[in-house]
Amino acid sequence: MSSQVQVNYRKYDGTLHWNLRMRRLGEDEHGVWLGLPADSVMRKGDGPEVPIECAHVALFPRGTWWTAVFNAPPRSTEVYCDITTPVEWVSPDEVTMVDLDLDVLRKRAGATLLVDEDEFAEHQVRYGYPADVIAQAEAAGRWLMEAVGGGAEPFGTAYRPWLAMVADGTAG
Template sequence: MVVFRNWKYNRSAHWLVPGTYLGSDSYGDWIFQPAGSLVARPGVAFFAESDAVQLLPREGDFVATFYDDTYPGDFRIYIDLATGIRVDPLLPAGWEVQVTDMDLDVIRSVTGRVYVDDEDEFAEHRVSMDYPEALAEQIQASCRALYEQVLAEAAPFDGTALTWLNKGRT
């Protein structure tokens, strides 16, 4: 079992998402999140409507979630910019992945449109949560680079995730 525990920069609880470890490749570790999984944050909870696969990268300030055509929403790729990514043992077996969400998201929609979401939230939290200037600049630079990679369909944003998604379904 793998549990993604997301926090905001002020340490308030954000999303909690469970999954199953699938394996790793040169991009990082892949976690399967089957339809029916409980996804929750304070004040909101729902059961995932479709399968997804999440990439915990070997390097980088992000966690990426990939969906296929069975997902009823508007996303195919959803990248959360993050910091403080840490993996801890989860008893009796598994991992707990701690992630500090830095608001900015890079998204590929079902139409293929690529965009950055939550820039307003980032600007607001940059002040209200007192993001260090160097961290804010690093996250913005990572966001720009990820946007360009997704736009260019560069690996692992090129369909690589579908192999892992199918592996999770078997």
């Protein structure tokens, strides 16, 4: 049976943002893969549970300024990348990172979008993002637009076997 991992996205001031428990599926050259079956839940901060209708897997790569979620159909967003500080494994059962607002997503219909630029600009002021954090986030956004839009791995097919593990219920 796979172990449970607490996933904690935080804002730059340390406040808890999106958080959930996911199943550890495994690790490959892209990073650590966690998954959730359909009809799971997550929370924003300490708020109420938010239902997650479709199965999905999350990739937590090493040393990058992003994380990625890959959603099963019929969810209209196939790939959703959060631009974040590099992930920190607090323990084998907990991963955390700072959400830097910008997101890159690929719709199942094919469009790749960079979103939340207004929130990124607002939070640069509110939280006082240092210049190097702004530069890293912007560079990650540019790289992701090309990689996700072009179907480079892990955004091409590498995620599919991991997603199948939670979509068909084989992940303990």
